[in-house]
Structure formats: structure tokens, C-alpha cells
Amino acid sequence: MSADVKLEDVWIRFGSFEAAKDVNIHIQEGEFFSFLGPSGCGKTTLLRAVSGFLEPSEGKVLIGGQDMAGIGPNKRPTALIFQNLALFPLMKVWENIAFPLEVRGVGKAERRKRADELLELIALPDQGDKMVNELSGGQKQRVAIARALAAEPDVLLLDEPLSALDLKLRQHMRTELRAIQQRVGITFIYITHDQGEALTMSDHVAVMSQGVIEQVADGNTIYDSPQTAFVASFVGENNHFQGKVTAADGDMVTVETPSGVLRGRNIERDGKPQLAAGDQALVFIRPESLRFVDGEKKRDNVLEATVERQEFEGNFWQVFLQVKDCPRVVSLSMVNDGSSVGHDVGAQVKIGCDAAHAVALPVGQMAAE
Amino acid sequence: MSTYWKDYFRRNGMALGLFVLLAVMVWMLVMIILPQLYMLDFSFRTNVPPPQWGTDTHTYTLEHYRYLLYGNVNATESFNYLDLGVFGRTIIAAVFVTFIDLCLCYPVAYYLAHVAKGGWGRLMVMSLIVPFWVNELLRAFAFKVMFGTGGVINDALMWLGILDQPYDFIRENVALYSGLSYAYILLMIFPIYNAVESLDRNQIEAARDMGAPWWRIHWRVVIPHAKPGITSGSTMVFMLTAGALAAPQILGGPSSLWFTQLVYKWFNNSANWARGSAYALVLLVACIVFVLLMMRIFKVKLGEIAR
Known part of the structure; x- marks a missing residue:
């Protein structure tokens, strides 16, 4: 039974x-x-x-x-x-x-x-x-x-x-x-x-x-597809960037943050998109979604950053970066598949991700670090 | 063994180590072993006045133990039914009092440990302890007055129409059992409280969650856990009740003697310390044997009591 x-x-x-x-x-x-x-x-x-x-x-x-x-x-x-x-x-x-x-x-x-x-x-x-x-x-x-x-x-x-x-x-x-x-x-x-x-x-x-x-x-x-800032920050690792929604088209939004313009998915809640133009928003990008941008492949979201330190975890590398005008350290993780390109500490790099891997949510309570 | 002592002195230092060792030895020897040895020795000797102690007339004999068993040399009865009867009744009454205390104290201890919260629990503990600031004699006499034919209990029962004439609580030993049960109640509550309190609440809830009614939770989970506390409390109450003097003296009915009263009589009224010692020792040994027997039956080890 x-x-x-x-x-x-x-x-x-x-x-x-x-x-x-x-x-x-x-x-x-x-x-x-x-x-x-x-x-x-x-x-x-x-x-x-x-x-x-x-x-x-x-x-x-x-x-x-x-x-x-x-x-x-x-x-x-x-x-x-x-x-x-x-x-x-x-x-x-x-x-x-x-x-x-x-x-x-x-x-x-x-x-x-x-x-x-x-x-x-x-x-x-x-x-x-x-x-x-x-x-x-x-x-x-x-x-x-x-x-x-x-x-x-x-x-x-x-x-x-x-x-x-x-x-x-x-x-x-x-x-x-x-x-x-x-x-x-x-x-x-x-x-x-x-x-x-x-x-x-x-x-x-x-x-x-x-x-x-x-x-x-x-x-x-x-x-x-976390629906709230809490879920996005509590489940798994996540980087977030705060800014203002400048455009909401279909299921995507454009958010202007001090670090740059970011595009992300406008996650629905109770069947309705949560963000509209003019709203304050948080854009969440997971460390494993971030990649170093090497110029060959075009990314929707690109941020300028400085490598602060790197940690080798065995199956992957964890890279911590200082992103321009972002108060928090941003982390990026790369699978250790032999193709990873190492960067020196202090190197100026560009990182980015596709809009499909970024999630835009209304500002809300976050999980304690 | 020698490494143990070396380690002992290294840990505690020479001065403190010696002091503790000496204090324990003096305590054991002077407070416990020597007096009992004296009693033992006395109980096997003839009863002579102190000036003759140690002289030829102060010889070893079994007459006091013989007296307890068979009575006076010239007695017509084959056994000393009077004293043996008192002895048996004392043990049975002590068991009875212990049982009453257990029935009263287990629920209270459980309540204090797992139900009462914060201030209310502390208030209850206080109201258990504070009455024991009243000395034993005063308490016994108060019980005597209260249970007397003109006492408040008889008055109340008659006013309620339950009785039409006063009931003699003293003669029927109700006053005595009440007084004795009350006298050692703390010695029962606190060991049980300590034992029950250490029980993980989740175990009670788990049993409840699995559908157990309250009595089965107590029978299968709480009481087994509290067994060392129950044993410890019961042992103390039994020993002290069997050895009580003031309460039986004051609250006992005219026809009921407590064995300790016989001991007291031999020491004081009859000036027969030797026989008093013999009686007292028989009581002590009987109580110890009885307690060990009970522990065997209920499968409790001696070490558990000390936990």
C-alpha cells in the first residue's frame, strides 16, 4: 500500500x-x-x-x-x-x-x-x-x-x-x-x-x-531553472550579477549590470514570466557554464576579468576571477579533460557564456554563503 | 600494578595523591570497617559491664544469635516467634513501602524528566526538596497528629460522610506506612529521574510512531532504560526503611514493633549491647542478601547501580 x-x-x-x-x-x-x-x-x-x-x-x-x-x-x-x-x-x-x-x-x-x-x-x-x-x-x-x-x-x-x-x-x-x-x-x-x-x-x-x-x-x-534567487543561490554553486532589465523579449531578458550587459532566461513562475523592463534583476551563471572566451567562438555574455587564483580539484579546475565592477569573486570551473588551457594568476582574460545558460530572476533573499 | 601507582602520583602530584589516598583509607577504615568490626566482635561476646571488657568474663559466645532464634533458655516455645515475627514483618513492610514509593515516584520522575518544562519543572523539584528541611521528628509527629482520631484526615472523611466514626489510622499502621513512604521519597525519585532523563526522547517518539500505546512504551523502552535507577532507588529506600527507627517509634501502632525498635531496646533499655549488635547485624546481613537476591531476579548488575 x-x-x-x-x-x-x-x-x-x-x-x-x-x-x-x-x-x-x-x-x-x-x-x-x-x-x-x-x-x-x-x-x-x-x-x-x-x-x-x-x-x-x-x-x-x-x-x-x-x-x-x-x-x-x-x-x-x-x-x-x-x-x-x-x-x-x-x-x-x-x-x-x-x-x-x-x-x-x-x-x-x-x-x-x-x-x-x-x-x-x-x-x-x-x-x-x-x-x-x-x-x-x-x-x-x-x-x-x-x-x-x-x-x-x-x-x-x-x-x-x-x-x-x-x-x-x-x-x-x-x-x-x-x-x-x-x-x-x-x-x-x-x-x-x-x-x-x-x-x-x-x-x-x-x-x-x-x-x-x-x-x-x-x-x-x-x-x-531555479524560480527564485534563494533556490538559485542555495542549490549548487552560482555566480550572480545585479542589474536592471532593459528589455524583455519572449522568454529572454537583457540586464544591464555594472560589469556588462548580460542576457539570460526569464524564468516563469506560476505560468508567468517574472521580469519586465525596468525591474531590478539578478543574473545567475553557474561556474561550469562559464568559459574562457578565446575569440574564435562568439558568446552572448562576455565579461572582462582578472585571474585571482586557481585550485586543482582533480577532475576539474576551479578558477577564481575578479570581474570588472563586480564586488564578488566569480568562480569558473573547467573539466580536467586535458584540453584545458591554464592561465597565470593576474592574467587579463575574457569569460562568458551563452544566454541559455544564464538565469535572470527578481531580486530576493539569497542563501547564506 | 606499580605502574598504576606511579601514574597515579604523576597525575595528581605527591601531596594531593597522598592526601586523597589517606582520606579514602581513613574514611573506609574509621567510618565504615572498624565500627562494623566492633559490632561484629561485640555480637559474639558475653554481655558484661564495660569495666570487665577484655577480662576473662568477656568471652566469645553465640548466645545472642541463639536468643534471636530460640528465645530465652527457659522459654516454652520452640522458636523465638515474637522477635522472628517482628523481623519478618519488618522486611515485608519495608518491601511494601519500597513498592509504594516506586509506584509513586516513577510517574513523578518521568514527568519531571520528560514532560515538565523549564520553570514548572524546577518549581516541582523545589517543592519536593524543601519539605525535607523539616526535621524527621517534627514530620513524624505532624503525621501522628494528622492521622490521629481527632486529626484533620478523620475530620475531613467524616465531614464528607465517608466515615461515621473516626478510623484508627495509627493502630492500622496507615500512618506508619505513609510516614515511611514519604520519608525516603527523594531517594527514589532522583535516581529514577537521572536514569529516565538520559533516555533519548526520540526513542519514546519512535515507539509512539510505531503505534505503541503509552503503557507499552514504558514497559519496553523507558523502564528497561531506567532499570539501574529503579534498582538504586529501591535498594536505598528498602535499606533505610528496614533500618528506620524514629517513624516506627512515633507512628507505629501499639501492637506493631519494628525490628530496629528491638535493637534499640537491647542497646538502651536492657543495656545489652552485645545482643543489640547481634540483632542489628542480622538485620544488615538479611537486607543485603535480600537486595542481592532481588538484583539477581531482575538481572541487574551491582555496577549498574553506581552509574
């Missing part, structure tokens, strides 16, 4: 603090949905409202079309995986996994059988009689997933469950989680501040900031 989750006009307030402001989201059944945002943006609060540990101050939470108002966490078809996993250290691994069944009064033999099946699913066979503390971080992680799945929830909620793992394991668990989700076919709602996790695993991502949903879309769209 799987169910869709709907948040309708949800507001959550703690005293005068608004943790969630007018949230409207429809999470389809069977999809892997992520809430992505910096810590304190209200994503965990939303998750607690779905799991039932918290009632929204206003609005509705619907699971499988049913209004969840007044229904406690123990009665909802959801299972929550906590950030610290919250495994029971005084129970054996299999007892942990079988706890939801114990609660329902399932007999011991049946519980053990089901626990062993789930241990099989998470690739930890024959580990049922160990104590939780005898397991490694990644194994605990998987036990927590098995325990949540044992409850046979329609919706699985995950609150940054990978944050305690080291990088390698985290990357491995991403693939694993996605595979488990596709195997069991239930709705996963995943909370994270790690964009890598959100982009790699999710069918859809909701980017959140200060209690507001900034954008809901698939990972590609979030990355390539």
Missing part, C-alpha cells in the same frame, strides 16, 4: 515564530519526495506535522485523501526514521525490527520470521541476534529502515537519516535507499540540507527557506 500526501494551506506557528507559512504541496503516491533547505528552514517541522507529532496551526494534512486532524502519530499510516535513528539499544536487532509487530500483538514466531525477511531485504541476514551497538553506522541505518518498513507504512518519513554517516557510506546509502524505495513502492518523504542527496534520490524536490516553499520540481528543473 502506498498513499499520497497533501498539505493544504498549512501554517505552523510557535508563539510569534512562523515555522511554516502557507505550505501547499501534493506528494504523489509512490514517489520519492525531498524537502531541501538550510537548517532552521522549517522542513523538520513539516515532517513532524505529517507524522502527527505536531498539529498545524492552520490548514490540513491529508494522507491517502484522509484528513489527519486529531489523529496521533501512533494511528497514522506513516513511519518516521529519526535523524539519530532512535533504535532501542536494550533490544536485539530483530526485536527492534519487530517492535511495530509486537505492538500489534503479532506472535513471537511470526515476528521473528518477518524480522528475518526484512533483514534479508536490507542485506543483513543472520544479524538479528546482535545488539544494536554491535553494528556499524551503516548497518544501524539499515536496521532503522527495516524497523520502519516492518510497520508497513503507506508513507515513510526520513529526517536526515544519513547525516551521521561518513561521505563514502552516505553516497552508498543514497543508492541503497533509492533501491529500497523502488522495491517496496511506498511514498518516501525525505528531509535533508544536502542538495546532493535531494537531487540524486528524489522524483521531486521542494526547496524551503524560512518556512516558505520556494519551488517544487524535479531535480533537473531545480538546478537548471
Whole structure:
């Protein structure tokens, strides 16, 4: 069984603090949905409202079309995986996994059988009689997933469950989680501040900031066509240039910035272009979209710059440049494919990109550096 | 071992190291071991007046232990039913009081640790602690007055029409059990509080999320976690209740004796220190054995209590 989750006009307030402001989201059944945002943006609060540990101050939470108002966490078809996993250290691994069944009064033999099946699913066979503390971080992680799945929830909620793992394991668990989700076919709602996790695993991502949903879309769209300055600056690296829109034609705009005239895509929101001539705008250009302009190929946007320093990252070069009349250091990254042309520090260069790779957005709140 | 001591003195310095070592040894020896050894020695000797201590008449004997078991040499009964009965009742009553305290204190400790927030929690702790500034005797007498036939409790119950004549709470030992339960309540609450407080809240929420009702959360998650605290509190309350003197003396009914009152009688009224020592030691050993037995049954290790 799987169910869709709907948040309708949800507001959550703690005293005068608004943790969630007018949230409207429809999470389809069977999809892997992520809430992505910096810590304190209200994503965990939303998750607690779905799991039932918290009632929204206003609005509705619907699971499988049913209004969840007044229904406690123990009665909802959801299972929550906590950030610290919250495994029971005084129970054996299999007892942990079988706890939801114990609660329902399932007999011991049946519980053990089901626990062993789930241990099989998470690739930890024959580990049922160990104590939780005898397991490694990644194994605990998987036990927590098995325990949540044992409850046979329609919706699985995950609150940054990978944050305690080291990088390698985290990357491995991403693939694993996605595979488990596709195997069991239930709705996963995943909370994270790690964009890598959100982009790699999710069918859809909701980017959140200060209690507001900034954008809901698939990972590609979030990355390539951010709808707000926050999304553009929070997801991935981005350079930005502020200026004034001089022309808006079709889905493109021309923005006059102190560093030069830049053309970029006029990203729509709610079906309407956001910028018109005369507006203040931010033009975002990703480091990997910027190229050194060598004169042979013509670029829509060209900026004059001085190389400040270069960092070799192995698979790519990161070049930091001082752009004329731009207060911030601009970064450019080049794949290390052997053809990269090195530049000396202090060299005067021209950099640029095509208009299709620049995104123009209304001025708004940016992600903290 | 010698490297341990070298390391110990290197870490603490010679002066401080020696002081701590000496203080611990003096504490152990003078405060704990020596007095008990004296008692032990006394309990196996004839009862003679102090001037004759150490003389030929002050010899070793088992007569005091024999007395507790069989009574007077000329007794007609085969056992000393009177004293043994008091002994048994004291242990049972102490278990009962411990159980009452556990039932009262676990919810309070849980509430303080996981539900009460900020100022309200501190206020509750204060209101638990401050009443214990009132000394034990005053408290016992206050209970006696309160539970007396003309006391406020009887008055209230009669006014409410629950009773038509005063109930003798003193004779029925209600006053005694109440007084004893109250006397050691903090020793139960704080160990449990400490244990429960260290429980990760997420575990409670996780259990709840998986559909567990409140009683199962306590039974499977909170109580197992709090077990060392529960054991520690129960042990202390049991030991102290079994060894209490003032409350039984003041609040006990006329027909009920506490074993400590017998000990007191031998020491003071009968001037038989030797027999008093024997009785006291039997109580001590019995309590220790009982506690160890309970710990075995509930699978708690001694080390866990100290956590």
C-alpha cells in the first residue's frame, strides 16, 4: 500500500515564530519526495506535522485523501526514521525490527520470521541476534529502515537519516535507499540540507527557506531553472550579477549590470514570466557554464576579468576571477579533460557564456554563503 | 600494578595523591570497617559491664544469635516467634513501602524528566526538596497528629460522610506506612529521574510512531532504560526503611514493633549491647542478601547501580 500526501494551506506557528507559512504541496503516491533547505528552514517541522507529532496551526494534512486532524502519530499510516535513528539499544536487532509487530500483538514466531525477511531485504541476514551497538553506522541505518518498513507504512518519513554517516557510506546509502524505495513502492518523504542527496534520490524536490516553499520540481528543473534567487543561490554553486532589465523579449531578458550587459532566461513562475523592463534583476551563471572566451567562438555574455587564483580539484579546475565592477569573486570551473588551457594568476582574460545558460530572476533573499 | 601507582602520583602530584589516598583509607577504615568490626566482635561476646571488657568474663559466645532464634533458655516455645515475627514483618513492610514509593515516584520522575518544562519543572523539584528541611521528628509527629482520631484526615472523611466514626489510622499502621513512604521519597525519585532523563526522547517518539500505546512504551523502552535507577532507588529506600527507627517509634501502632525498635531496646533499655549488635547485624546481613537476591531476579548488575 502506498498513499499520497497533501498539505493544504498549512501554517505552523510557535508563539510569534512562523515555522511554516502557507505550505501547499501534493506528494504523489509512490514517489520519492525531498524537502531541501538550510537548517532552521522549517522542513523538520513539516515532517513532524505529517507524522502527527505536531498539529498545524492552520490548514490540513491529508494522507491517502484522509484528513489527519486529531489523529496521533501512533494511528497514522506513516513511519518516521529519526535523524539519530532512535533504535532501542536494550533490544536485539530483530526485536527492534519487530517492535511495530509486537505492538500489534503479532506472535513471537511470526515476528521473528518477518524480522528475518526484512533483514534479508536490507542485506543483513543472520544479524538479528546482535545488539544494536554491535553494528556499524551503516548497518544501524539499515536496521532503522527495516524497523520502519516492518510497520508497513503507506508513507515513510526520513529526517536526515544519513547525516551521521561518513561521505563514502552516505553516497552508498543514497543508492541503497533509492533501491529500497523502488522495491517496496511506498511514498518516501525525505528531509535533508544536502542538495546532493535531494537531487540524486528524489522524483521531486521542494526547496524551503524560512518556512516558505520556494519551488517544487524535479531535480533537473531545480538546478537548471531555479524560480527564485534563494533556490538559485542555495542549490549548487552560482555566480550572480545585479542589474536592471532593459528589455524583455519572449522568454529572454537583457540586464544591464555594472560589469556588462548580460542576457539570460526569464524564468516563469506560476505560468508567468517574472521580469519586465525596468525591474531590478539578478543574473545567475553557474561556474561550469562559464568559459574562457578565446575569440574564435562568439558568446552572448562576455565579461572582462582578472585571474585571482586557481585550485586543482582533480577532475576539474576551479578558477577564481575578479570581474570588472563586480564586488564578488566569480568562480569558473573547467573539466580536467586535458584540453584545458591554464592561465597565470593576474592574467587579463575574457569569460562568458551563452544566454541559455544564464538565469535572470527578481531580486530576493539569497542563501547564506 | 606499580605502574598504576606511579601514574597515579604523576597525575595528581605527591601531596594531593597522598592526601586523597589517606582520606579514602581513613574514611573506609574509621567510618565504615572498624565500627562494623566492633559490632561484629561485640555480637559474639558475653554481655558484661564495660569495666570487665577484655577480662576473662568477656568471652566469645553465640548466645545472642541463639536468643534471636530460640528465645530465652527457659522459654516454652520452640522458636523465638515474637522477635522472628517482628523481623519478618519488618522486611515485608519495608518491601511494601519500597513498592509504594516506586509506584509513586516513577510517574513523578518521568514527568519531571520528560514532560515538565523549564520553570514548572524546577518549581516541582523545589517543592519536593524543601519539605525535607523539616526535621524527621517534627514530620513524624505532624503525621501522628494528622492521622490521629481527632486529626484533620478523620475530620475531613467524616465531614464528607465517608466515615461515621473516626478510623484508627495509627493502630492500622496507615500512618506508619505513609510516614515511611514519604520519608525516603527523594531517594527514589532522583535516581529514577537521572536514569529516565538520559533516555533519548526520540526513542519514546519512535515507539509512539510505531503505534505503541503509552503503557507499552514504558514497559519496553523507558523502564528497561531506567532499570539501574529503579534498582538504586529501591535498594536505598528498602535499606533505610528496614533500618528506620524514629517513624516506627512515633507512628507505629501499639501492637506493631519494628525490628530496629528491638535493637534499640537491647542497646538502651536492657543495656545489652552485645545482643543489640547481634540483632542489628542480622538485620544488615538479611537486607543485603535480600537486595542481592532481588538484583539477581531482575538481572541487574551491582555496577549498574553506581552509574
